Amino acid sequence: AQSVTQPDIHITVSEGASLELRCNYSYGATPYLFWYVQSPGQGLQLLLKYFSGDTLVQGIKGFEAEFKRSQSSFNLRKPSVHWSDAAEYFCAVGNYGQNFVFGPGTRLSVLP
Amino acid sequence: NAGVMQNPRHLVRRRGQEARLRCSPMKGHSHVYWYRQLPEEGLKFMVYLQKENIIDESGMPKERFSAEFPKEGPSILRIQQVVRGDSAAYFCASLGGTSFSSGNTIYFGEGSWLTVV
Numbered sequence A: 001a002q003s004v005t006q007p008d009i010h011i012t013v014s015e016g017a018s019l020e021l022r023c024n025y026s027y028g029a030t031p032y033l034f035w036y037v038q039s040p041g042q043g044l045q046l047l048l049k050y051f052s053g054d055t056l057v058q059g060i061k062g063f064e065a066e067f068k069r070s071q072s073s074f075n076l077r078k079p080s081v082h083w084s085d086a087a088e089y090f091c092a093v094g095n096y097g098q099n100f101v102f103g104p105g106t107r108l109s110v111l112p
Numbered sequence B: 001n002a003g004v005m006q007n008p009r010h011l012v013r014r015r016g017q018e019a020r021l022r023c024s025p026m027k028g029h030s031h032v033y034w035y036r037q038l039p040e041e042g043l044k045f046m047v048y049l050q051k052e053n054i055i056d057e058s059g060m061p062k063e064r065f066s067a068e069f070p071k072e073g074p075s076i077l078r079i080q081q082v083v084r085g086d087s088a089a090y091f092c093a094s095l096g097g098t099s100f101s102s103g104n105t106i107y108f109g110e111g112s113w114l115t116v117v
Helices: none
Strands: A004-005 A008-016 A019-021 A025-026 A032-038 A044-050 A056-058 A064-068 A073-078 A085-094 A106-111 B004-006 B012-014 B019-024 B031-037 B043-050 B053-056 B067-070 B073-080 B087-095 B111-115
Touching: A004 A085, A004 B087, A008 A019, A008 B087, A019 A106, A025 A073, A032 A073, A044 A064, A056 B004, A073 A085, A106 B004, B004 B087, B012 B019, B019 B087, B031 B073, B043 B067, B043 B073, B073 B087
Parallel strands: A008 A106, B012 B111
Antiparallel strands: A004 A025, A019 A073, A032 A044, A032 A085, A056 A064, A064 A073, A085 A106, B004 B019, B019 B073, B031 B043, B031 B087, B043 B053, B067 B073, B087 B111
Protein backbone atom coordinates (compact mmCIF):
# COMPACT_ATOMS: atom_id res chain seq x y z
CA ALA A 1 0.00 0.00 0.00
CA GLN A 2 1.17 3.48 -0.73
CA SER A 3 1.98 5.83 2.12
CA VAL A 4 3.70 9.12 2.79
CA THR A 5 5.50 10.23 5.92
CA GLN A 6 6.56 13.73 6.79
CA PRO A 7 8.71 13.31 9.89
CA ASP A 8 8.56 16.95 10.96
CA ILE A 9 5.21 18.09 12.31
CA HIS A 10 6.32 21.67 12.88
CA ILE A 11 9.40 23.55 11.75
CA THR A 12 10.42 27.09 12.67
CA VAL A 13 13.01 29.00 10.70
CA SER A 14 14.17 32.58 10.60
CA GLU A 15 13.36 34.70 7.61
CA GLY A 16 16.19 34.45 5.11
CA ALA A 17 17.33 31.07 6.35
CA SER A 18 17.30 27.99 4.18
CA LEU A 19 14.58 25.38 4.46
CA GLU A 20 14.26 21.66 3.89
CA LEU A 21 11.04 19.74 4.47
CA ARG A 22 11.32 15.99 4.45
CA CYS A 23 9.06 13.55 2.67
CA ASN A 24 9.41 9.79 2.47
CA TYR A 25 7.08 7.57 0.53
CA SER A 26 6.22 3.95 0.05
CA TYR A 27 4.94 3.02 -3.38
CA GLY A 28 4.93 -0.15 -5.41
CA ALA A 29 5.81 1.36 -8.76
CA THR A 30 7.40 4.50 -10.15
CA PRO A 31 5.78 7.22 -8.12
CA TYR A 32 4.32 10.49 -9.14
CA LEU A 33 5.16 12.94 -6.37
CA PHE A 34 3.74 16.30 -5.45
CA TRP A 35 4.19 19.09 -2.96
CA TYR A 36 1.26 21.31 -2.05
CA VAL A 37 1.01 24.32 0.23
CA GLN A 38 -2.02 25.34 2.24
CA SER A 39 -2.59 28.62 4.03
CA PRO A 40 -5.09 28.67 6.92
CA GLY A 41 -8.67 28.40 5.71
CA GLN A 42 -7.59 27.98 2.14
CA GLY A 43 -7.34 25.25 -0.44
CA LEU A 44 -4.20 23.54 -1.66
CA GLN A 45 -1.85 25.10 -4.15
CA LEU A 46 0.53 22.96 -6.17
CA LEU A 47 4.17 23.92 -5.62
CA LEU A 48 5.80 21.34 -7.86
CA LYS A 49 5.54 17.81 -9.13
CA TYR A 50 7.80 14.99 -10.25
CA PHE A 51 6.72 12.61 -12.96
CA SER A 52 9.96 11.49 -14.60
CA GLY A 53 13.28 12.73 -15.95
CA ASP A 54 15.47 15.16 -14.07
CA THR A 55 15.31 14.30 -10.38
CA LEU A 56 15.66 17.94 -9.33
CA VAL A 57 12.43 19.78 -10.06
CA GLN A 58 11.78 23.46 -9.83
CA GLY A 59 8.50 24.86 -8.63
CA ILE A 60 6.79 28.12 -7.94
CA LYS A 61 7.79 30.64 -5.28
CA GLY A 62 11.45 29.61 -5.44
CA PHE A 63 10.89 26.06 -4.19
CA GLU A 64 12.63 22.99 -5.51
CA ALA A 65 12.55 19.31 -4.64
CA GLU A 66 14.82 16.38 -5.29
CA PHE A 67 13.64 12.85 -5.97
CA LYS A 68 15.94 10.19 -4.55
CA ARG A 69 14.75 6.75 -5.48
CA SER A 70 17.33 4.96 -3.32
CA GLN A 71 16.06 6.79 -0.24
CA SER A 72 12.39 6.89 -1.24
CA SER A 73 12.47 10.59 -0.55
CA PHE A 74 11.22 13.76 -2.17
CA ASN A 75 12.43 16.60 0.03
CA LEU A 76 11.36 20.17 -0.53
CA ARG A 77 13.91 22.96 -0.32
CA LYS A 78 14.11 26.71 -0.50
CA PRO A 79 17.37 28.64 -0.16
CA SER A 80 15.91 31.71 1.54
CA VAL A 81 12.57 31.66 3.32
CA HIS A 82 10.19 34.63 3.26
CA TRP A 83 7.64 35.43 5.97
CA SER A 84 4.89 34.72 3.45
CA ASP A 85 6.03 31.10 3.22
CA ALA A 86 4.52 30.35 6.62
CA ALA A 87 1.89 27.70 5.90
CA GLU A 88 1.21 23.97 5.96
CA TYR A 89 3.07 21.85 3.43
CA PHE A 90 1.86 18.50 2.17
CA CYS A 91 3.69 15.85 0.21
CA ALA A 92 1.62 13.42 -1.87
CA VAL A 93 2.18 10.29 -3.96
CA GLY A 94 0.01 8.53 -6.46
CA ASN A 95 -0.46 7.51 -10.04
CA TYR A 96 -2.79 8.32 -12.84
CA GLY A 97 -6.08 6.53 -12.45
CA GLN A 98 -5.51 5.81 -8.76
CA ASN A 99 -6.10 7.69 -5.57
CA PHE A 100 -3.46 10.04 -4.19
CA VAL A 101 -2.16 9.69 -0.67
CA PHE A 102 -1.08 12.71 1.32
CA GLY A 103 1.36 12.96 4.17
CA PRO A 104 0.26 14.41 7.50
CA GLY A 105 1.77 17.79 6.68
CA THR A 106 4.51 19.99 8.07
CA ARG A 107 3.61 23.34 9.55
CA LEU A 108 6.18 26.02 8.78
CA SER A 109 6.56 29.04 11.02
CA VAL A 110 8.85 31.90 10.01
CA LEU A 111 10.48 34.17 12.56
CA PRO A 112 11.10 37.80 11.60
CA ASN B 1 -10.40 28.69 -17.51
CA ALA B 2 -12.21 28.44 -14.22
CA GLY B 3 -10.66 26.33 -11.52
CA VAL B 4 -12.28 23.65 -9.41
CA MET B 5 -15.39 25.15 -7.90
CA GLN B 6 -16.81 23.97 -4.61
CA ASN B 7 -19.98 25.09 -2.94
CA PRO B 8 -21.08 25.92 -0.44
CA ARG B 9 -17.84 27.23 1.04
CA HIS B 10 -19.29 27.09 4.51
CA LEU B 11 -22.20 24.97 5.68
CA VAL B 12 -23.74 24.65 9.12
CA ARG B 13 -25.98 21.70 9.88
CA ARG B 14 -27.69 20.45 13.02
CA ARG B 15 -27.06 16.89 14.11
CA GLY B 16 -29.23 14.52 12.13
CA GLN B 17 -29.59 16.74 9.07
CA GLU B 18 -28.15 16.06 5.64
CA ALA B 19 -25.21 17.85 4.07
CA ARG B 20 -24.66 18.06 0.33
CA LEU B 21 -21.37 19.34 -0.98
CA ARG B 22 -20.90 20.11 -4.64
CA CYS B 23 -17.82 20.11 -6.79
CA SER B 24 -17.55 21.31 -10.36
CA PRO B 25 -14.27 20.11 -11.84
CA MET B 26 -12.17 22.12 -14.20
CA LYS B 27 -13.50 22.22 -17.74
CA GLY B 28 -12.76 19.00 -19.54
CA HIS B 29 -11.72 17.10 -16.41
CA SER B 30 -13.41 13.76 -15.93
CA HIS B 31 -11.70 12.60 -12.72
CA VAL B 32 -12.82 13.85 -9.32
CA TYR B 33 -11.38 13.14 -5.89
CA TRP B 34 -12.83 13.96 -2.50
CA TYR B 35 -10.68 14.43 0.59
CA ARG B 36 -11.56 15.23 4.19
CA GLN B 37 -9.40 17.33 6.45
CA LEU B 38 -10.15 17.27 10.14
CA PRO B 39 -8.94 20.18 12.30
CA GLU B 40 -5.18 20.14 12.71
CA GLU B 41 -4.86 17.03 10.54
CA GLY B 42 -3.82 16.16 7.02
CA LEU B 43 -5.95 15.20 4.07
CA LYS B 44 -7.59 11.81 4.10
CA PHE B 45 -8.67 10.27 0.82
CA MET B 46 -12.37 9.49 0.63
CA VAL B 47 -13.40 8.63 -2.90
CA TYR B 48 -12.24 8.78 -6.50
CA LEU B 49 -14.81 9.04 -9.28
CA GLN B 50 -14.86 9.26 -13.02
CA LYS B 51 -17.93 10.28 -14.93
CA GLU B 52 -20.82 8.09 -13.72
CA ASN B 53 -18.43 5.63 -12.04
CA ILE B 54 -16.94 5.18 -8.59
CA ILE B 55 -13.37 4.02 -9.09
CA ASP B 56 -12.17 3.82 -5.50
CA GLU B 57 -14.23 4.43 -2.39
CA SER B 58 -11.89 2.78 0.05
CA GLY B 59 -11.72 5.93 2.18
CA MET B 60 -15.44 6.46 2.52
CA PRO B 61 -17.13 5.61 5.79
CA LYS B 62 -19.42 2.65 5.25
CA GLU B 63 -22.53 4.41 6.48
CA ARG B 64 -24.12 7.80 5.88
CA PHE B 65 -21.62 8.91 3.21
CA SER B 66 -22.14 8.65 -0.53
CA ALA B 67 -20.73 10.29 -3.63
CA GLU B 68 -21.70 10.59 -7.25
CA PHE B 69 -20.39 12.21 -10.40
CA PRO B 70 -23.20 12.19 -12.95
CA LYS B 71 -22.81 12.54 -16.68
CA GLU B 72 -24.07 16.09 -16.43
CA GLY B 73 -23.55 18.41 -13.50
CA PRO B 74 -21.24 18.56 -10.53
CA SER B 75 -19.97 15.81 -8.30
CA ILE B 76 -21.92 15.54 -5.06
CA LEU B 77 -20.69 14.34 -1.68
CA ARG B 78 -23.67 13.55 0.50
CA ILE B 79 -23.56 13.04 4.24
CA GLN B 80 -26.75 11.84 5.84
CA GLN B 81 -27.66 12.24 9.51
CA VAL B 82 -24.59 14.31 10.26
CA VAL B 83 -22.84 14.03 13.61
CA ARG B 84 -20.40 16.41 15.29
CA GLY B 85 -17.46 14.27 14.16
CA ASP B 86 -18.32 15.07 10.55
CA SER B 87 -17.25 18.68 11.11
CA ALA B 88 -14.32 19.13 8.78
CA ALA B 89 -13.12 20.70 5.58
CA TYR B 90 -13.99 18.70 2.50
CA PHE B 91 -11.79 19.22 -0.53
CA CYS B 92 -12.46 18.26 -4.08
CA ALA B 93 -9.78 17.83 -6.72
CA SER B 94 -9.99 17.20 -10.43
CA LEU B 95 -7.76 15.73 -13.08
CA GLY B 96 -8.03 15.66 -16.83
CA GLY B 97 -6.54 13.86 -19.78
CA THR B 98 -5.48 10.25 -19.96
CA SER B 99 -2.01 10.36 -18.43
CA PHE B 100 0.48 12.64 -16.73
CA SER B 101 2.76 12.71 -19.74
CA SER B 102 1.01 15.69 -21.30
CA GLY B 103 1.43 17.86 -18.26
CA ASN B 104 -1.85 17.03 -16.57
CA THR B 105 -1.96 17.47 -12.85
CA ILE B 106 -4.43 17.52 -10.02
CA TYR B 107 -6.07 20.79 -9.09
CA PHE B 108 -7.85 21.42 -5.81
CA GLY B 109 -10.87 23.48 -4.99
CA GLU B 110 -11.00 25.93 -2.10
CA GLY B 111 -12.87 23.49 0.09
CA SER B 112 -16.21 23.29 1.85
CA TRP B 113 -16.17 23.76 5.60
CA LEU B 114 -18.89 21.78 7.32
CA THR B 115 -19.81 22.59 10.89
CA VAL B 116 -22.24 20.34 12.74
CA VAL B 117 -23.91 21.91 15.74
